[in-house]
Amino acid sequence: MDVRVETLPSYRLAYVRQIGPYGPANVQAMEELKSWAREKGLLTESAVLFGIPQDNPQITPPEQCRYDACITITEEDQMDDFVCESKLDGGDYAIFRIKHTAEDIQRAWAEIVPAIHSMGLQLDNKPILEKYTGDLVNNHFCEICVPIKKELQSL
Numbered sequence: 034m035d036v037r038v039e040t041l042p043s044y045r046l047a048y049v050r051q052i053g054p055y056g057p058a059n060v061q062a063m064e065e066l067k068s069w070a071r072e073k074g075l076l077t078e079s080a081v082l083f084g085i086p087q088d089n090p091q092i093t094p095p096e097q098c099r100y101d102a103c104i105t106i107t108e109e110d111q112m113d114d115f116v117c118e119s120k121l122d123g124g125d126y127a128i129f130r131i132k133h134t135a136e137d138i139q140r141a142w143a144e145i146v147p148a149i150h151s152m153g154l155q156l157d158n159k160p161i162l163e164k165y166t167g168d169l170v171n172n173h174f175c176e177i178c179v180p181i182k183k184e185l186q187s188l
Contacts, residue, residue: 035130036148041178043123046083047075047116048103054095055086063102069115070104077167081105083121084163126162126178127154133175138163141177155182 049069051062063084070076087099103121112118127149131141149156157180164176 036127036152037130038125038127038154038181040125041121041123044081044105044121045108045110046101046103046119046121047106047110047112048085048101048119049116051100051102052096053098055090055098055100059084059086059100059102062100066102066104066116073110075104075106075110080167082165084165085121085160086163087160121162122159124157124159125181125183127152127181128164129177129179130169130174131177133165133170133173138175138177145177145179149179149181156180157182 047066047070049062049066051058063082066082067076070080081104083101083103083105085101085103087101088097090098101119103119105121129141129145129148131137145161146156159180161180162178164178169175
């Protein structure tokens with residue numbers, strides 16, 4: 034896996050939430066969001082989309098797991114009743130670039146936490162993000178962005 038550390042900015046998001054077991058229904062939520070975004074002229078080559086699993090399926094019952102399919106929007110973009118609005122707080126992330134296949138994504142989810150620890154990094158208490166851009170998707174990749182804590186510098 035290709036990995037780098039970078040600071041993501043804060044984003045205003047429009048999102049569609051799927052509640053239930055993670056898996057194929059997440060794809061359906063993303064397709065609904067993309068259809069809405071296309072109608073609003075937001076689904077451009079420069080669009081940034083996120084899939085944000087809000088719950089840990091190891092401790093949350095599958096029927097209660099929440100997945101948000103999101104697109105970044107500007108302050109000027111208008112909302113409607115089809116989507117919800119939220120904000121993604123920026124911060125430091127370890128970003129894993131992976132092949133956009135079900136097998137590679139599943140493998141990455143299993144390998145990410147051990148990889149973070151082997152890099153000497155500490156997880157931050159924020160959701161892990163799946164990031165999609167036109168360039169990534171056109172080349173059959175996505176990024177999994179893992180929030181990390183920046184070490185405090187001694188004064």
